[in-house]
Amino acid sequence: MLRNGQILFLCALALLTLGVLMVTSAGMQIDQASAEQPILVDGGLSPIAIMSGRTGMYAALAIGVMGAMAFVPQRLVERAIKPRPGRFYLMLGVGAAALLGLLLLVYLPGIAREKNFSSRWIEIPAPVFGTLSIQPSEIVKWSMLGLLAWCAVSAGDRLRLFWRGLVPMLIVLGLVCAVIMKEDLGTAVLIGAVGVIVLLAAGAKVWHIGVLAPAATPKPVVDRLNAAINKLLALPDVKTKLDRIGVVPMPETPAEFNKRIQE
Structure with missing residues (x-):
């Protein structure tokens, strides 16, 4: 009888195989010789072509990583990811620095690559795979949520405190989204929205989630920011x-939001 871990591995393997086939077929080049009989320039799909392609190599690497992780003791993994309340600020700062550093690689001469007038990719030479094209924002998209979830658990009841718990995490989330927004507005909005959902699910108060400005900010500036x-x-x-992630925005005037906070 299969164990839960084995079933999960088989499901992941099936999805990975399907993904490789879809990506490989989508990248096929077709010479439209005629509307009735298009010609495949690259000779079509074959097991050798799939496995020798870059996508197939990535899949093989992923399978190898999954297999290796299966032999790692569970206690060791739990110890590594165990929340540490005393290191909340340290881990949040280190995680933020790592994510921001990864995002800023798209501006580093030598590995940064601009495509379609957008600087989202880096290219790193690899001995076996040739040149690896990586989009850092896609890595940060998932890493940011993991960091928020880990820090939220570490914060515990502190997350319900506005300045000592929620604000530091919102600052990190805002900085990451601001850097991504320069090149990809949609991804930045998605990360920000899902990040807020994670914080709310972890225990943050709903009326604490909003855009705040210092008390001495002139009213015209606040109004322009609100608009x-x-x-x-x-x-x-x-x-x-x-809408795809179930978030319904509630645009309000500064006066309405101020009243909501004070209620």
């Missing part, structure tokens, strides 16, 4: 991405 945010939330692309 810009409401305009951003009204963009079709932003609304679509938020």
